[in-house]
Amino acid sequence: MTEIAASPATPSEQDAASAGSTGDGRPRLSVIGTGYLGATHAACMAELGFEVLGVDVDPAKIARLSRGEVPFHEPGLPELLRTHVASGRLRFTTDVAEAARWADVHFIGVGTPQKVGEAAADLTYVDAAVESLARAIDRDALIVGKSTVPVGTARRLSGRVAEIRAEQGLPGQVELAWNPEFLREGFAVQDTLTPDRLVVGVAGPRAEPLLREVYAAQLAADTPWICTDLETAELVKVAANAFLATKISFINAFSEITETVGGDIRTLADAIGHDTRIGRRFLNAGVGFGGGCLPKDIRALQARVSELGLDRTMRFLAEVDDINLRRRDRVVDLAVQMLSAAHGTEADAPAPRGGKTTGPDRQVLQGKRIAVLGVTFKPDSDDVRDSPALDVANRLFTAGADVRVYDPEGNANAAARFPRLEYVGSADAALEDAELVLLLTEWAEFRALDPEEAGRRVAARLLIDGRNVLDVAAWGEAGWTVVGLGHRFDAASLA
Numbered sequence: 107m108t109e110i111a112a113s114p115a116t117p118s119e120q121d122a123a124s125a126g127s128t129g130d131g132r133p134r135l136s137v138i139g140t141g142y143l144g145a146t147h148a149a150c151m152a153e154l155g156f157e158v159l160g161v162d163v164d165p166a167k168i169a170r171l172s173r174g175e176v177p178f179h180e181p182g183l184p185e186l187l188r189t190h191v192a193s194g195r196l197r198f199t200t201d202v203a204e205a206a207r208w209a210d211v212h213f214i215g216v217g218t219p220q221k222v223g224e225a226a227a228d229l230t231y232v233d234a235a236v237e238s239l240a241r242a243i244d245r246d247a248l249i250v251g252k253s254t255v256p257v258g259t260a261r262r263l264s265g266r267v268a269e270i271r272a273e274q275g276l277p278g279q280v281e282l283a284w285n286p287e288f289l290r291e292g293f294a295v296q297d298t299l300t301p302d303r304l305v306v307g308v309a310g311p312r313a314e315p316l317l318r319e320v321y322a323a324q325l326a327a328d329t330p331w332i333c334t335d336l337e338t339a340e341l342v343k344v345a346a347n348a349f350l351a352t353k354i355s356f357i358n359a360f361s362e363i364t365e366t367v368g369g370d371i372r373t374l375a376d377a378i379g380h381d382t383r384i385g386r387r388f389l390n391a392g393v394g395f396g397g398g399c400l401p402k403d404i405r406a407l408q409a410r411v412s413e414l415g416l417d418r419t420m421r422f423l424a425e426v427d428d429i430n431l432r433r434r435d436r437v438v439d440l441a442v443q444m445l446s447a448a449h450g451t452e453a454d455a456p457a458p459r460g461g462k463t464t465g466p467d468r469q470v471l472q473g474k475r476i477a478v479l480g481v482t483f484k485p486d487s488d489d490v491r492d493s494p495a496l497d498v499a500n501r502l503f504t505a506g507a508d509v510r511v512y513d514p515e516g517n518a519n520a521a522a523r524f525p526r527l528e529y530v531g532s533a534d535a536a537l538e539d540a541e542l543v544l545l546l547t548e549w550a551e552f553r554a555l556d557p558e559e560a561g562r563r564v565a566a567r568l569l570i571d572g573r574n575v576l577d578v579a580a581w582g583e584a585g586w587t588v589v590g591l592g593h594r595f596d597a598a599s600l601a
C-alpha cells in the first residue's frame with residue numbers, strides 16, 4: 107500500500123510511563139483532535155514507527171478509536187489503526203494534560219469550521235487546543251498546527267503560548283510551528299504517508315530539525331520540503347484550496363454556456379487539459395465542490411483578507427462560490443424540466459442561466475418518485491459536510507418529491523442531518539419505480555450499473571448524470587434519456 111516501510115518499535119510499559127523521547131531516541135508524538143485529519147495522521151505516524159497518543163474532547167470517539175475502530179469511512183485506515191492500537195504504539199485519551207506531559211511534538215488537528223451565519227472560520231477549537239497544551243506542558247516541546255487557519259493565526263497563537271507560559275512560570279521551551287495538511291478524503295492514508303510536498307512554517311530554531319526527524323521517511327523518499335515562515339505556510343494551504351475551487355468553478359461556468367448553446371463539456375475539459383500548463387485534473391464538470399474544506403476555506407479566505415483591508419483582493423472567490431452553488435440550482439431545474447416534459451405538464455420558466463433560481467416547481471415535483479444515487483460530497487468518503495448531492499436531495503424533498511436516497515457509506519451521516527428523507531440499503535431499492543434518477547456522487551458501483559437491469563426497475567428511464575461519468579451512448583441504447591450537467595436538454599426530445 108505504501109512504499110515507506112514502518113520501523114518496528116513497540117514501546118515498553120516503562121517508556122510509556124516516563125517523560126522524554128522513546129527508547130530509540132525518536133520523538134513521541136501527540137495528535138490533538140482525532141477527526142478525519144487527526145485520526146489519519148495519528149495512525150500514519152504510528153505506521154512510520156512513532157509512539158503516538160491521540161487526544162479528543164469527544165469521549166465516544168476516543169472509546170471507539172481505543173478499540174481500534176475508525177469512526178468514519180476512510181479506505182486503508184481501519185487496518186493501520188487496528189494494527190497499531192493492538193501493538194500499543196498508538197493510544198488514545200481525552201486527557202490533554204497526559205499528552206502534554208508525555209509527548210515531544212504535539213500536532214493540532216481540531217476543526218476550523220465556518221462560523222454560523224458568517225464567512226469567517228471559527229477558531230475556538232484551535233485556540234482552546236493550543237492554550238490547553240500551553241498550560242499543561244512542563245518540559246521542552248513543539249506544538250505543530252495542522253488545521254487550516256486564516257493567515258496570522260499561528261503568530262497570534264505563538265504569542266499566546268509564550269504569554270501563558272511566562273505568566274505561569276512553566277519549565278521548558280515550547281515553540282509553535284505550522285505544518286498545513288493537504289490530504290484528500292478517500293486517499294488520506296496514501297496522501298499522509300506519501301505526500302506531494304511537506305510545508306512547514308517555523309518561528310524558532312527547534313521546529314525544523316524536529317520536524318525533519320518526524321518526516322524522515324518522506325524526506326528519504328525525496329518529498330519536496332518547503333520550510334518557510336508561519337504566514338507563508340498558512341497561505342500555501344488556503345491558496346491551494348482556492349486554486350482547486352477556482353478550477354472546478356471555471357469548468358462549471360463553461361457548463362452554463364454549453365447548456366445554453368450545446369457542446370460537450372467533457373470534450374472541452376479534455377481538450378484544454380491536454381495543455382500541460384492547465385492540466386486535466388479538477389476540470390470535472392458536475393454538481394460542484396462540497397465537503398469540509400473547499401467551501402469553508404474560500405469563504406474564510408475572503409473574510410480574512412477583508413479584515414486586512416484588502417476587500418477587492420479575493421472578490422473573485424465570491425463568484426467561484428456562486429458558480430458552484432448555481433450547479434445545485436441547475437440540477438433541481440433540470441429535474442423539473444425533465445419531469446414536466448415527460449408528464450406533459452407546464453413547468454415554470456427555468457431560472458435564467460447565471461441568475462438565482464426561482465425555487466423548484468412544487469406542482470411538477472409533487473409526489474414524483476426520485477432516486478438519488480450518492481449523497482456524500484465525493485466517493486470513498488462518508489462525509490456529507492456541505493455536500494452538493496445531499497443539498498439537492500433535500501431541496502427536491504422539500505419541494506414535494508418522494509425522494510429515495512442510497513449511498514454506499516453516507517446514509518447514516520445524511521440521515522443524522524436530514525432524517526425525513528427516505529434512505530434505502532441498495533441502488534436497486536432506490537431505483538424501484540423511480541420516475542427520475544439522479545446520479546450525484548460518482549461511486550464506482552454507480553458507474554458500473556447495468557443500464558438494462560436498472561431500466562427494468564424504474565418507472566421511467568430518465569437520468570441526470572450530475573458527475574458526467576456515465577457512457578451516455580450505452581445508456582441511450584438501453585432506452586434511457588441521460589442528461590449530463592453541462593449538456594443542453596431539449597424538452598422536445600421527451601415530448
Ligand SMILES: NC(=O)c1ccc[n+]([C@@H]2O[C@H](COP(=O)([O-])OP(=O)(O)OC[C@H]3O[C@@H](n4cnc5c(N)ncnc54)[C@H](O)[C@@H]3O)[C@@H](O)[C@H]2O)c1
Binds near residue numbers: 217
Ligand atoms: N478532512 C480533511 O480532509 C482535511 C484535510 C486537510 C486539512 N483539514 C483541516 O483539518 C482540520 C480538521 O478537519 P477534520 O475534517 O479532521 O475535522 P473533524 O471535525 O473531523 O475533526 C475535528 C476533531 O477535533 C476535535 N476537537 C475539537 N476541539 C478539541 C480540543 N480542544 N481538543 C481535542 N479535540 C478537539 C473534535 O471532537 C473532532 O473529533 C480543519 O482545520 C480542516 O480544515 C482537513
Ligand SMILES: O=c1ccn([C@@H]2O[C@H](COP(=O)(O)OP(=O)(O)O[C@H]3O[C@H](CO)[C@@H](O)[C@H](O)[C@H]3O)[C@@H](O)[C@H]2O)c(=O)[nH]1
Binds near residue numbers: 389390391397398
Ligand atoms: O474536477 C473536480 C474535482 C473535484 N470536484 C469536487 O470537489 C470537492 C472536493 O474534492 P477533493 O478536493 O478531492 O476533496 P477533499 O477531500 O475535500 O480535499 C480538498 O480539501 C482538503 C482539505 O483542505 C485538502 O487537504 C485537499 O488537498 C483538497 O483536495 C468534491 O465535492 C468533488 O466532488 C469536482 O466537482 N470536480
